[in-house]
Amino acid sequence: MTDRRIVFVVFDGFQPLDLTGPHEVFHSAGGYACEVVGTRAGPVRSVSGLVMEAAHGVDGLDPAGTDTLVVVGGQGVDRARQDADLVAWVAAAAAGARRVASVCSGVFLLAAAGLLEGRRVTTHWARAEQLAREHPGVRVDCDPIFVRDGRVWTSAGVTAGMDLALALVEDDLGRDAAHEVARRLVLFLRRPGGQSQFSVALWSRQPATDPVRAAVTAIHADPGARHDIAGLAAHAGLSPRHLQRRFTAELGVPPAAYVERVRVEAAQRALTDGDEPVDAIARRCGFVTAETLRRTFHRRLGVAPSDYRARFRSTAGPLGSLADCAEEGRTA
Template sequence: MPSDLHLVSELPRVVVIVAPDPAQELDVTGPTAVFGAANKLSGRPQPPYEVHVVSVSDDAIVRTESGLRMLADAPYYQIVDKIGRPIDTLLISGGSGHARAADDARLIDWIRAQAPRVRRLGAVCTGAFVLARTGLLDAQRVTTHWRHAGRLADCNPRLTVDADPIWIRAGRFYTSAGVTAGMDLSLALVEEDLGYAVSLEVARELVLFLRRPGNQAQFSTSLRAQAAESPELRALQGWMADNLGGDLSVGVLAERVAMSPRNFARVFAKQVGETPARYVERLRVEAVRRLLEGSDRRLEGIARATGFGNADIMRQAFLRHVQTTPERYRAAFKAGQGGDLAA
């Protein structure tokens, strides 16, 4: 017969998501979908998660930026008494109501009171403003939606704000960029609890295009490329991404769009915001990152496949863009291995 300790350990982990008023609805529903899918796909007799969405308003209504209203399980200050168990993971979602929530002394005091009792504490998008107000993130490296990163840094000089990653772990504190990045963060939490295989199954179930580690940039090079005004340039950029192992010199690229090399370089830099050579190098480095994360190919093979020619040239470019070596990157972020880039 199992001991009481065993019974306690098999209880679902309580995840509480605090939604400001108004909230960005995907910052709330994205994580709940991930944990819900994990419950379905974990293969365990008992669901591993018990998820509760709580409101900041007394009426237990979560108002969202789109106008959708959601019925919460309870106002935040009632949830612990209602569930009768400690919170395992506490997440603060984002939304345009974050400034009001950060100024709510009662809410801030409640988060501070819960902090020593929870295993993990995190924020999605502008929820970082609320969590930062508690002082719990002081001296930590954090992120938020790129649009709000500068303001977060200005308002909280004790934080180290990095606008690039989609999510960051600092001990037991987690912060992420906005909207779909909250799902990436939630997938990482599922992997911590249930393993890589379950988190991958969840990503497949939710038809997520790519299961992204936290170090991935909020803006990929391909996403930046969509800012180009010219349809011909956008089509060229798509071709470039599909032909990284080939000759992507200015002369070859200019010929594909029927321009002189000099005019092409000028127009490209104006529309894309960087030189063709810099853009190509970014594309190739991103491709290297994906291969390091998802394959066991040798570095020389990866270098040839991505157009770098040899591993030394690839390593130099990788250092410029990622500030670490391909070897250390693979050790930290290869699928299913976890790890810490700073280790």
């Protein structure tokens, strides 16, 4: 049986793990012939300075015969998607490929090639809003680790490319083969939870007026307080109905949803910063019971509070600020 041909697309400023992670999964599975194509043949410098060798440039590789096209991401994608020759080659290769995939921000190159219109896709959580804004015909879901829509597969940031590659192997060779690769590489075959568990999402706009700002300040000052609409309206100096309308218009979410998200963030910090029992965190952060906290975590993050603590607790000190998380996301 002929090996399935996997073609990775790279460019200056690509994220190296977007390439090496999936490449290792396919190599471990066997039955795949992996090639790397760049804007030119020869050395291609990644965003971290690691230099990879592209065996082919788009001007010298026939796009026909590609089984699976995988476009990697990285900071350089914004320049790469302006490269008309690269975009045209991606479109041509995708036209004849059995499957098309992207890792992280590589989805922007697929979008530039006109491959995503009307499809559901994902990308790194920090770039999801930009993708939705620039491509309104694309349905962007920023939480899944990967998404399959027909023959187009897209994944979240960096290591999620390995989750995607395992899913592609399972699609080709079956669950047992994918499980064996996951076991060998010490990976989840199905990683629990979505992207929301990995960062404090930038989910809200900033208040535009002083009354709404006063309500928001009160919520953040004490997430565990009652914060019903009457109490928030008193902080804002508005009627409850007026605040409800103003709050939703300015921040994009109603007060109750905003309060819940702030409480979830407070619980996330408490779980990773110390040893306080889960039931005590639930009471302090406004959930009242550990069961309510557990249900909310499962609904919003896809994991239990105890699992979240086990995965993300740091021995190096407390979590960074929301601004730190945003800056980290922008470098993805």
